[in-house]
Amino acid sequence: MNDDTQLARWLAGELDGPELEELKKSPRYATLMRIKENFEKIEQPALDANSMIETIFMQPKKAPKVVPLYQKAWFRGVAASIILLIGLGIVFTLPKKVDAPYGKTMAFTLPDRSEVLLNAGSESGYSSINWDNNRNIELDGEAYFEVAKGKTFTVTTALGTVTVLGTHFNVKARENRLDVVCYEGKVQVTYNGKSSVLTPHMALTVEDGQLAGGIYQVAANKPLWTGNTLSFSNEKLPAVLAEIERRYDVDIQTDYTTDRTFSGVLPANDIDGALKALSRLYHLKIQEHGTIILLKAVDAKR
Amino acid sequence: MKKPEIQDICNKLIFSAFFKAQAQTLRNYIYYKFGDKDLAEDITQDAFIKLWQHCAEVRNPKSFVYTVAKNNALNHTAYKKVVFNYAANNASTALDNQNPEYLLEEKEFRHKFDAAIAALTESQRTALLLNRVEGKKYKEIAEMLGISVKAVEKRIHGALIAMSEKIENFR
Numbered sequence: 039m040n041d042d043t044q045l046a047r048w049l050a051g052e053l054d055g056p057e058l059e060e061l062k063k064s065p066r067y068a069t070l071m072r073i074k075e076n077f078e079k080i081e082q083p084a085l086d087a088n089s090m091i092e093t094i095f096m097q098p099k100k101a102p103k104v105v106p107l108y109q110k111a112w113f114r115g116v117a118a119s120i121i122l123l124i125g126l127g128i129v130f131t132l133p134k135k136v137d138a139p140y141g142k143t144m145a146f147t148l149p150d151r152s153e154v155l156l157n158a159g160s161e162s163g164y165s166s167i168n169w170d171n172n173r174n175i176e177l178d179g180e181a182y183f184e185v186a187k188g189k190t191f192t193v194t195t196a197l198g199t200v201t202v203l204g205t206h207f208n209v210k211a212r213e214n215r216l217d218v219v220c221y222e223g224k225v226q227v228t229y230n231g232k233s234s235v236l237t238p239h240m241a242l243t244v245e246d247g248q249l250a251g252g253i254y255q256v257a258a259n260k261p262l263w264t265g266n267t268l269s270f271s272n273e274k275l276p277a278v279l280a281e282i283e284r285r286y287d288v289d290i291q292t293d294y295t296t297d298r299t300f301s302g303v304l305p306a307n308d309i310d311g312a313l314k315a316l317s318r319l320y321h322l323k324i325q326e327h328g329t330i331i332l333l334k335a336v337d338a339k340r
Numbered sequence: 341m342k343k344p345e346i347q348d349i350c351n352k353l354i355f356s357a358f359f360k361a362q363a364q365t366l367r368n369y370i371y372y373k374f375g376d377k378d379l380a381e382d383i384t385q386d387a388f389i390k391l392w393q394h395c396a397e398v399r400n401p402k403s404f405v406y407t408v409a410k411n412n413a414l415n416h417t418a419y420k421k422v423v424f425n426y427a428a429n430n431a432s433t434a435l436d437n438q439n440p441e442y443l444l445e446e447k448e449f450r451h452k453f454d455a456a457i458a459a460l461t462e463s464q465r466t467a468l469l470l471n472r473v474e475g476k477k478y479k480e481i482a483e484m485l486g487i488s489v490k491a492v493e494k495r496i497h498g499a500l501i502a503m504s505e506k507i508e509n510f511r
Binding site for chain 2: 042043044045046047049050066069070072073076077079080081082083084085087090091093094095097145146147153155184264
Protein backbone atom coordinates (compact mmCIF):
# COMPACT_ATOMS: atom_id res chain seq x y z
CA MET A 39 0.00 0.00 0.00
CA ASN A 40 1.52 3.27 -1.06
CA ASP A 41 0.23 5.55 1.64
CA ASP A 42 2.32 8.51 0.59
CA THR A 43 1.06 8.53 -3.00
CA GLN A 44 -2.55 7.47 -2.45
CA LEU A 45 -4.13 10.89 -2.83
CA ALA A 46 -2.16 11.57 -6.01
CA ARG A 47 -3.51 8.36 -7.45
CA TRP A 48 -6.99 9.26 -6.27
CA LEU A 49 -6.75 12.61 -8.02
CA ALA A 50 -5.70 10.89 -11.24
CA GLY A 51 -8.61 8.46 -10.98
CA GLU A 52 -6.29 5.49 -10.47
CA LEU A 53 -7.68 4.08 -7.22
CA ASP A 54 -9.41 0.71 -7.55
CA GLY A 55 -12.92 0.05 -6.15
CA PRO A 56 -12.10 -1.06 -2.60
CA GLU A 57 -9.39 1.60 -2.09
CA LEU A 58 -11.79 4.30 -3.26
CA GLU A 59 -14.59 3.09 -0.98
CA GLU A 60 -12.17 3.12 1.95
CA LEU A 61 -11.11 6.69 1.17
CA LYS A 62 -14.72 7.87 0.92
CA LYS A 63 -15.20 6.86 4.56
CA SER A 64 -12.36 9.12 5.65
CA PRO A 65 -13.44 12.32 7.49
CA ARG A 66 -11.12 14.22 5.20
CA TYR A 67 -12.91 13.11 2.01
CA ALA A 68 -15.43 15.98 1.91
CA THR A 69 -12.67 18.59 2.05
CA LEU A 70 -10.63 16.76 -0.59
CA MET A 71 -13.62 16.76 -2.92
CA ARG A 72 -14.18 20.46 -2.28
CA ILE A 73 -10.53 21.16 -3.13
CA LYS A 74 -10.82 19.13 -6.32
CA GLU A 75 -14.00 20.94 -7.38
CA ASN A 76 -12.50 24.33 -6.68
CA PHE A 77 -9.54 23.51 -8.92
CA GLU A 78 -11.94 22.72 -11.74
CA LYS A 79 -13.16 26.30 -11.68
CA ILE A 80 -9.68 27.80 -11.96
CA GLU A 81 -8.46 29.02 -15.35
CA GLN A 82 -4.94 28.69 -16.71
CA PRO A 83 -3.13 32.04 -16.53
CA ALA A 84 -2.80 33.12 -20.16
CA LEU A 85 0.42 34.38 -21.72
CA ASP A 86 0.60 37.11 -24.37
CA ALA A 87 2.72 34.94 -26.64
CA ASN A 88 2.71 37.27 -29.65
CA SER A 89 4.18 40.26 -27.88
CA MET A 90 6.85 38.17 -26.16
CA ILE A 91 7.99 36.49 -29.34
CA GLU A 92 8.33 39.84 -31.09
CA THR A 93 10.64 40.98 -28.31
CA ILE A 94 12.67 37.80 -28.62
CA PHE A 95 13.17 38.15 -32.37
CA MET A 96 14.34 41.73 -31.94
CA GLN A 97 17.35 40.59 -29.93
CA PRO A 98 20.67 40.79 -31.80
CA LYS A 99 22.28 37.43 -32.38
CA LYS A 100 25.76 36.93 -31.00
CA ALA A 101 28.44 36.78 -33.73
CA PRO A 102 29.94 33.31 -34.18
CA LYS A 103 33.42 32.87 -32.75
CA VAL A 104 36.24 33.15 -35.28
CA VAL A 105 39.15 30.83 -34.50
CA PRO A 106 42.42 31.80 -36.23
CA LEU A 107 44.69 29.00 -37.46
CA TYR A 108 48.42 29.37 -37.05
CA GLN A 109 50.83 27.13 -38.88
CA LYS A 110 54.48 26.81 -37.92
CA ALA A 111 55.80 24.78 -40.83
CA TRP A 112 54.08 26.87 -43.47
CA PHE A 113 55.35 24.97 -46.50
CA ARG A 114 53.61 21.85 -45.43
CA GLY A 115 50.72 23.98 -44.30
CA VAL A 116 50.30 25.60 -47.71
CA ALA A 117 50.33 22.28 -49.57
CA ALA A 118 47.81 20.86 -47.16
CA SER A 119 45.62 23.97 -47.44
CA ILE A 120 45.59 23.84 -51.21
CA ILE A 121 44.48 20.23 -51.23
CA LEU A 122 41.90 21.02 -48.56
CA LEU A 123 40.57 23.99 -50.53
CA ILE A 124 40.21 21.92 -53.66
CA GLY A 125 38.43 19.28 -51.66
CA LEU A 126 36.10 21.84 -50.10
CA GLY A 127 35.51 23.37 -53.54
CA ILE A 128 34.24 20.02 -54.74
CA VAL A 129 32.06 19.60 -51.71
CA PHE A 130 30.57 23.07 -52.00
CA THR A 131 29.77 22.88 -55.67
CA LEU A 132 27.57 19.83 -55.15
CA PRO A 133 23.99 21.03 -54.96
CA LYS A 134 22.40 20.71 -51.53
CA LYS A 135 19.39 18.44 -51.60
CA VAL A 136 16.56 18.70 -49.14
CA ASP A 137 13.66 16.27 -49.39
CA ALA A 138 10.44 15.71 -47.47
CA PRO A 139 9.46 12.03 -47.45
CA TYR A 140 5.86 10.81 -47.45
CA GLY A 141 4.10 11.58 -44.20
CA LYS A 142 6.41 14.45 -43.17
CA THR A 143 6.90 18.12 -43.88
CA MET A 144 10.46 19.49 -43.79
CA ALA A 145 11.50 23.02 -42.87
CA PHE A 146 14.92 24.44 -43.63
CA THR A 147 16.75 27.75 -43.92
CA LEU A 148 18.71 29.02 -46.92
CA PRO A 149 22.07 30.83 -46.57
CA ASP A 150 20.36 34.26 -46.65
CA ARG A 151 17.93 33.23 -43.87
CA SER A 152 15.08 32.72 -46.35
CA GLU A 153 12.86 29.94 -45.04
CA VAL A 154 11.36 27.02 -46.88
CA LEU A 155 8.74 24.51 -45.75
CA LEU A 156 8.48 21.43 -47.97
CA ASN A 157 5.22 19.53 -48.13
CA ALA A 158 5.25 15.74 -47.88
CA GLY A 159 6.65 13.93 -50.91
CA SER A 160 8.65 16.86 -52.29
CA GLU A 161 12.27 17.33 -53.34
CA SER A 162 14.37 20.44 -53.66
CA GLY A 163 17.97 21.35 -54.47
CA TYR A 164 20.13 24.48 -54.43
CA SER A 165 23.77 25.51 -54.54
CA SER A 166 25.06 27.49 -51.60
CA ILE A 167 28.09 28.92 -53.45
CA ASN A 168 27.69 32.67 -53.97
CA TRP A 169 24.08 32.25 -52.82
CA ASP A 170 23.42 35.97 -52.32
CA ASN A 171 24.08 36.65 -56.00
CA ASN A 172 22.47 33.51 -57.32
CA ARG A 173 19.37 32.65 -55.29
CA ASN A 174 17.91 29.74 -57.23
CA ILE A 175 16.22 26.64 -55.85
CA GLU A 176 14.84 23.70 -57.82
CA LEU A 177 11.57 22.20 -56.70
CA ASP A 178 9.68 19.02 -57.51
CA GLY A 179 6.53 19.01 -55.38
CA GLU A 180 5.19 21.72 -53.07
CA ALA A 181 6.82 24.29 -50.81
CA TYR A 182 5.96 27.47 -48.96
CA PHE A 183 8.63 30.19 -49.04
CA GLU A 184 9.38 33.20 -46.86
CA VAL A 185 12.11 34.95 -48.84
CA ALA A 186 14.43 37.49 -47.26
CA LYS A 187 14.84 40.77 -49.12
CA GLY A 188 17.75 40.71 -51.54
CA LYS A 189 18.56 40.00 -55.17
CA THR A 190 16.23 38.06 -57.42
CA PHE A 191 15.11 34.73 -55.97
CA THR A 192 13.88 32.03 -58.35
CA VAL A 193 12.13 28.71 -57.85
CA THR A 194 12.62 26.46 -60.85
CA THR A 195 10.18 23.63 -61.51
CA ALA A 196 9.68 21.37 -64.52
CA LEU A 197 6.43 23.22 -65.25
CA GLY A 198 7.52 26.83 -64.92
CA THR A 199 9.67 29.30 -62.99
CA VAL A 200 8.69 31.62 -60.14
CA THR A 201 10.69 34.84 -59.66
CA VAL A 202 10.45 37.10 -56.60
CA LEU A 203 12.27 39.77 -54.61
CA GLY A 204 11.34 39.55 -50.90
CA THR A 205 7.99 37.80 -50.43
CA HIS A 206 5.92 34.94 -48.97
CA PHE A 207 4.49 32.54 -51.53
CA ASN A 208 3.53 28.91 -52.18
CA VAL A 209 4.57 26.84 -55.21
CA LYS A 210 3.00 23.50 -56.02
CA ALA A 211 4.43 21.64 -59.04
CA ARG A 212 2.86 18.18 -59.28
CA GLU A 213 2.50 15.98 -62.38
CA ASN A 214 1.34 18.44 -65.08
CA ARG A 215 -0.08 21.17 -62.89
CA LEU A 216 1.59 24.23 -61.38
CA ASP A 217 -0.19 26.28 -58.68
CA VAL A 218 1.35 29.46 -57.32
CA VAL A 219 -0.14 31.59 -54.53
CA CYS A 220 1.33 34.96 -53.48
CA TYR A 221 0.84 35.92 -49.82
CA GLU A 222 3.12 38.94 -49.57
CA GLY A 223 5.22 41.01 -51.96
CA LYS A 224 5.18 40.35 -55.71
CA VAL A 225 5.67 37.13 -57.62
CA GLN A 226 6.30 36.59 -61.35
CA VAL A 227 5.40 33.19 -62.82
CA THR A 228 6.95 32.21 -66.17
CA TYR A 229 5.66 29.15 -68.07
CA ASN A 230 5.73 28.14 -71.72
CA GLY A 231 7.22 31.46 -72.78
CA LYS A 232 4.43 33.42 -71.09
CA SER A 233 4.46 35.13 -67.73
CA SER A 234 2.03 36.52 -65.16
CA VAL A 235 2.54 38.66 -62.08
CA LEU A 236 0.79 37.95 -58.77
CA THR A 237 0.24 40.35 -55.88
CA PRO A 238 -0.81 39.41 -52.32
CA HIS A 239 -3.77 36.99 -52.05
CA MET A 240 -3.66 36.27 -55.78
CA ALA A 241 -3.11 32.80 -57.21
CA LEU A 242 -2.93 31.07 -60.56
CA THR A 243 -2.98 27.54 -61.97
CA VAL A 244 -1.10 26.35 -65.06
CA GLU A 245 -2.26 22.96 -66.31
CA ASP A 246 -0.75 21.22 -69.35
CA GLY A 247 1.15 24.38 -70.20
CA GLN A 248 -1.92 26.64 -70.20
CA LEU A 249 -3.31 29.06 -67.69
CA ALA A 250 -6.37 27.26 -66.29
CA GLY A 251 -9.11 29.63 -65.23
CA GLY A 252 -7.98 33.18 -64.57
CA ILE A 253 -6.00 34.62 -61.70
CA TYR A 254 -8.08 34.05 -58.59
CA GLN A 255 -8.16 35.22 -55.00
CA VAL A 256 -7.11 33.37 -51.89
CA ALA A 257 -8.28 34.58 -48.48
CA ALA A 258 -5.70 32.96 -46.19
CA ASN A 259 -2.40 34.58 -45.12
CA LYS A 260 -0.52 31.32 -45.31
CA PRO A 261 -1.17 28.01 -47.09
CA LEU A 262 -3.50 25.74 -45.13
CA TRP A 263 -1.24 22.71 -45.58
CA THR A 264 1.33 24.32 -43.26
CA GLY A 265 -1.31 23.80 -40.56
CA ASN A 266 -3.61 20.81 -40.32
CA THR A 267 -5.68 21.22 -43.44
CA LEU A 268 -5.41 20.04 -47.03
CA SER A 269 -7.15 22.36 -49.45
CA PHE A 270 -8.00 21.77 -53.08
CA SER A 271 -9.20 24.02 -55.85
CA ASN A 272 -10.72 22.22 -58.83
CA GLU A 273 -8.42 19.23 -58.51
CA LYS A 274 -9.02 15.93 -60.25
CA LEU A 275 -9.69 13.01 -57.93
CA PRO A 276 -6.35 11.20 -58.60
CA ALA A 277 -4.51 14.38 -57.58
CA VAL A 278 -6.53 14.62 -54.36
CA LEU A 279 -5.80 10.98 -53.53
CA ALA A 280 -2.12 11.46 -54.34
CA GLU A 281 -1.91 14.36 -51.86
CA ILE A 282 -3.57 12.24 -49.17
CA GLU A 283 -1.08 9.44 -49.89
CA ARG A 284 1.86 11.81 -49.47
CA ARG A 285 0.61 13.57 -46.38
CA TYR A 286 -0.39 10.44 -44.49
CA ASP A 287 2.16 8.09 -46.06
CA VAL A 288 -0.48 5.57 -47.16
CA ASP A 289 -1.27 3.67 -50.34
CA ILE A 290 -4.66 4.32 -51.95
CA GLN A 291 -6.00 2.55 -55.01
CA THR A 292 -9.24 3.05 -56.85
CA ASP A 293 -10.88 1.89 -60.04
CA TYR A 294 -13.28 4.83 -60.00
CA THR A 295 -12.90 7.52 -62.64
CA THR A 296 -14.79 10.77 -62.88
CA ASP A 297 -14.65 14.22 -64.44
CA ARG A 298 -15.96 15.81 -61.27
CA THR A 299 -13.18 17.86 -59.76
CA PHE A 300 -12.88 18.51 -56.04
CA SER A 301 -12.79 21.95 -54.40
CA GLY A 302 -12.70 22.10 -50.64
CA VAL A 303 -10.77 21.17 -47.53
CA LEU A 304 -9.89 17.90 -45.84
CA PRO A 305 -8.19 17.32 -42.48
CA ALA A 306 -4.46 16.59 -42.54
CA ASN A 307 -4.47 14.97 -39.12
CA ASP A 308 -7.48 12.66 -39.36
CA ILE A 309 -7.25 10.12 -42.18
CA ASP A 310 -10.59 8.51 -41.42
CA GLY A 311 -12.29 11.88 -41.57
CA ALA A 312 -10.58 12.74 -44.84
CA LEU A 313 -11.46 9.43 -46.53
CA LYS A 314 -15.04 9.45 -45.24
CA ALA A 315 -15.62 12.95 -46.60
CA LEU A 316 -14.32 11.97 -50.05
CA SER A 317 -16.26 8.69 -50.06
CA ARG A 318 -19.51 10.46 -49.25
CA LEU A 319 -18.98 12.98 -52.03
CA TYR A 320 -18.02 10.47 -54.73
CA HIS A 321 -20.15 7.56 -53.46
CA LEU A 322 -17.26 5.25 -52.70
CA LYS A 323 -16.77 2.37 -50.30
CA ILE A 324 -13.61 2.24 -48.20
CA GLN A 325 -11.94 -1.17 -47.90
CA GLU A 326 -8.63 -2.04 -46.36
CA HIS A 327 -6.47 -4.78 -47.87
CA GLY A 328 -3.45 -5.06 -45.63
CA THR A 329 -1.57 -1.79 -46.04
CA ILE A 330 -3.54 -0.67 -49.10
CA ILE A 331 -6.71 1.40 -48.90
CA LEU A 332 -9.15 0.52 -51.67
CA LEU A 333 -11.89 2.88 -52.76
CA LYS A 334 -14.59 1.15 -54.75
CA ALA A 335 -17.50 2.79 -56.52
CA VAL A 336 -20.76 2.02 -54.74
CA ASP A 337 -22.99 2.62 -57.74
CA ALA A 338 -21.46 1.02 -60.85
CA LYS A 339 -23.61 3.16 -63.15
CA ARG A 340 -22.03 6.50 -62.16
CA MET B 341 6.56 6.40 -30.14
CA LYS B 342 8.70 7.89 -32.91
CA LYS B 343 11.49 10.21 -31.79
CA PRO B 344 10.86 13.81 -32.86
CA GLU B 345 12.99 14.91 -35.82
CA ILE B 346 15.89 17.22 -34.97
CA GLN B 347 14.65 20.35 -36.70
CA ASP B 348 16.41 23.63 -37.17
CA ILE B 349 15.36 25.80 -34.21
CA CYS B 350 17.13 28.74 -35.86
CA ASN B 351 14.29 28.70 -38.39
CA LYS B 352 11.76 31.35 -37.37
CA LEU B 353 8.73 29.23 -38.26
CA ILE B 354 9.99 26.31 -36.21
CA PHE B 355 11.08 28.54 -33.31
CA SER B 356 7.66 30.24 -33.24
CA ALA B 357 5.83 26.91 -33.21
CA PHE B 358 8.07 25.68 -30.40
CA PHE B 359 7.57 28.91 -28.46
CA LYS B 360 3.79 28.78 -28.82
CA ALA B 361 3.76 25.19 -27.58
CA GLN B 362 6.04 25.67 -24.56
CA ALA B 363 6.17 29.27 -23.34
CA GLN B 364 2.90 29.45 -21.44
CA THR B 365 3.59 26.33 -19.42
CA LEU B 366 7.13 27.44 -18.60
CA ARG B 367 5.92 30.88 -17.53
CA ASN B 368 3.19 29.35 -15.40
CA TYR B 369 5.61 26.89 -13.79
CA ILE B 370 7.81 29.77 -12.64
CA TYR B 371 4.70 31.69 -11.60
CA TYR B 372 3.54 28.83 -9.40
CA LYS B 373 7.00 28.69 -7.84
CA PHE B 374 7.15 32.32 -6.81
CA GLY B 375 3.66 33.75 -7.16
CA ASP B 376 5.15 36.66 -9.10
CA LYS B 377 3.86 36.95 -12.65
CA ASP B 378 6.24 39.71 -13.78
CA LEU B 379 9.23 37.76 -12.52
CA ALA B 380 7.95 34.64 -14.26
CA GLU B 381 7.57 36.52 -17.54
CA ASP B 382 11.08 37.99 -17.29
CA ILE B 383 12.64 34.61 -16.58
CA THR B 384 10.69 32.95 -19.41
CA GLN B 385 11.50 35.67 -21.92
CA ASP B 386 15.17 35.56 -20.97
CA ALA B 387 15.30 31.78 -21.40
CA PHE B 388 13.81 31.95 -24.89
CA ILE B 389 16.09 34.84 -25.86
CA LYS B 390 19.08 32.72 -24.89
CA LEU B 391 17.67 29.86 -26.96
CA TRP B 392 17.29 32.16 -29.97
CA GLN B 393 20.81 33.49 -29.59
CA HIS B 394 22.37 30.04 -29.21
CA CYS B 395 19.97 28.28 -31.54
CA ALA B 396 22.71 26.69 -33.63
CA GLU B 397 24.37 24.99 -30.63
CA VAL B 398 21.34 23.75 -28.70
CA ARG B 399 20.53 20.04 -29.05
CA ASN B 400 17.36 19.84 -26.97
CA PRO B 401 15.47 23.14 -26.94
CA LYS B 402 12.93 22.06 -24.34
CA SER B 403 15.41 21.00 -21.68
CA PHE B 404 17.56 24.04 -22.55
CA VAL B 405 14.85 26.60 -21.74
CA TYR B 406 13.85 24.76 -18.58
CA THR B 407 17.47 24.59 -17.39
CA VAL B 408 18.10 28.28 -18.09
CA ALA B 409 14.85 29.26 -16.36
CA LYS B 410 15.51 27.09 -13.32
CA ASN B 411 19.08 28.40 -12.96
CA ASN B 412 17.80 31.94 -13.12
CA ALA B 413 15.16 31.07 -10.53
CA LEU B 414 17.79 29.85 -8.07
CA ASN B 415 18.56 33.47 -7.30
CA HIS B 416 15.05 34.13 -6.04
CA THR B 417 13.51 32.71 -2.91
CA ALA B 418 10.64 34.94 -1.81
CA TYR B 419 7.11 33.77 -2.52
CA LYS B 420 4.59 36.45 -3.34
CA LYS B 421 1.20 34.93 -4.02
CA VAL B 422 -0.44 33.00 -6.84
CA VAL B 423 -3.73 34.67 -7.72
CA PHE B 424 -6.31 32.43 -9.34
CA ASN B 425 -8.77 33.46 -12.03
CA TYR B 426 -12.07 31.71 -11.59
CA ALA B 427 -14.17 31.01 -14.66
CA ALA B 428 -17.62 32.62 -14.66
CA ASN B 429 -19.96 30.28 -12.83
CA ASN B 430 -21.85 28.59 -15.67
CA ALA B 431 -22.85 25.52 -13.71
CA SER B 432 -24.38 27.37 -10.79
CA THR B 433 -26.64 29.90 -12.48
CA ALA B 434 -29.63 28.23 -10.87
CA LEU B 435 -31.34 30.70 -8.57
CA ASP B 436 -30.80 28.79 -5.36
CA ASN B 437 -27.04 28.77 -5.98
CA GLN B 438 -26.89 32.51 -6.35
CA ASN B 439 -28.25 33.21 -2.88
CA PRO B 440 -26.00 35.44 -0.76
CA GLU B 441 -25.24 32.71 1.78
CA TYR B 442 -23.90 30.39 -0.90
CA LEU B 443 -21.78 33.09 -2.49
CA LEU B 444 -20.38 34.15 0.86
CA GLU B 445 -19.50 30.59 1.81
CA GLU B 446 -17.81 30.06 -1.58
CA LYS B 447 -15.82 33.27 -1.08
CA GLU B 448 -14.72 32.16 2.36
CA PHE B 449 -13.71 28.75 1.06
CA ARG B 450 -11.59 30.32 -1.66
CA HIS B 451 -9.88 32.48 0.94
CA LYS B 452 -8.97 29.36 2.94
CA PHE B 453 -7.96 27.63 -0.30
CA ASP B 454 -5.55 30.45 -1.23
CA ALA B 455 -4.02 30.44 2.23
CA ALA B 456 -3.58 26.68 2.03
CA ILE B 457 -1.82 26.97 -1.35
CA ALA B 458 0.49 29.66 0.04
CA ALA B 459 1.36 27.40 2.98
CA LEU B 460 2.55 24.56 0.75
CA THR B 461 6.22 23.97 0.16
CA GLU B 462 7.41 25.21 -3.22
CA SER B 463 7.84 21.67 -4.54
CA GLN B 464 4.34 20.62 -3.42
CA ARG B 465 2.79 23.74 -4.86
CA THR B 466 4.45 23.53 -8.29
CA ALA B 467 3.65 19.83 -8.71
CA LEU B 468 0.02 20.29 -7.70
CA LEU B 469 -0.65 23.40 -9.78
CA LEU B 470 1.11 22.02 -12.87
CA ASN B 471 -1.28 19.08 -12.63
CA ARG B 472 -4.52 20.76 -11.62
CA VAL B 473 -4.26 24.12 -13.42
CA GLU B 474 -1.92 23.42 -16.36
CA GLY B 475 -3.40 19.98 -16.90
CA LYS B 476 0.00 18.25 -17.12
CA LYS B 477 0.09 14.51 -16.45
CA TYR B 478 2.42 13.19 -13.72
CA LYS B 479 4.81 11.84 -16.35
CA GLU B 480 5.14 15.26 -18.01
CA ILE B 481 5.68 16.97 -14.67
CA ALA B 482 8.38 14.44 -13.77
CA GLU B 483 10.19 15.30 -17.02
CA MET B 484 9.88 19.05 -16.49
CA LEU B 485 11.13 18.95 -12.91
CA GLY B 486 13.76 16.28 -13.50
CA ILE B 487 12.36 13.87 -10.87
CA SER B 488 10.61 10.48 -10.88
CA VAL B 489 6.86 9.99 -11.32
CA LYS B 490 6.77 8.52 -7.79
CA ALA B 491 8.35 11.72 -6.46
CA VAL B 492 5.67 13.77 -8.23
CA GLU B 493 2.95 11.61 -6.67
CA LYS B 494 4.46 12.02 -3.21
CA ARG B 495 4.51 15.79 -3.59
CA ILE B 496 0.90 15.89 -4.73
CA HIS B 497 -0.24 13.54 -1.98
CA GLY B 498 1.60 15.67 0.57
CA ALA B 499 0.08 18.83 -0.90
CA LEU B 500 -3.47 17.50 -0.61
CA ILE B 501 -2.96 16.37 2.98
CA ALA B 502 -1.48 19.72 3.94
CA MET B 503 -4.25 21.65 2.18
CA SER B 504 -7.10 19.68 3.69
CA GLU B 505 -5.63 20.04 7.17
CA LYS B 506 -5.12 23.76 6.72
CA ILE B 507 -8.64 24.30 5.39
CA GLU B 508 -10.28 22.22 8.11
CA ASN B 509 -8.36 23.95 10.87
CA PHE B 510 -8.88 27.44 9.52
CA ARG B 511 -10.22 29.71 12.21
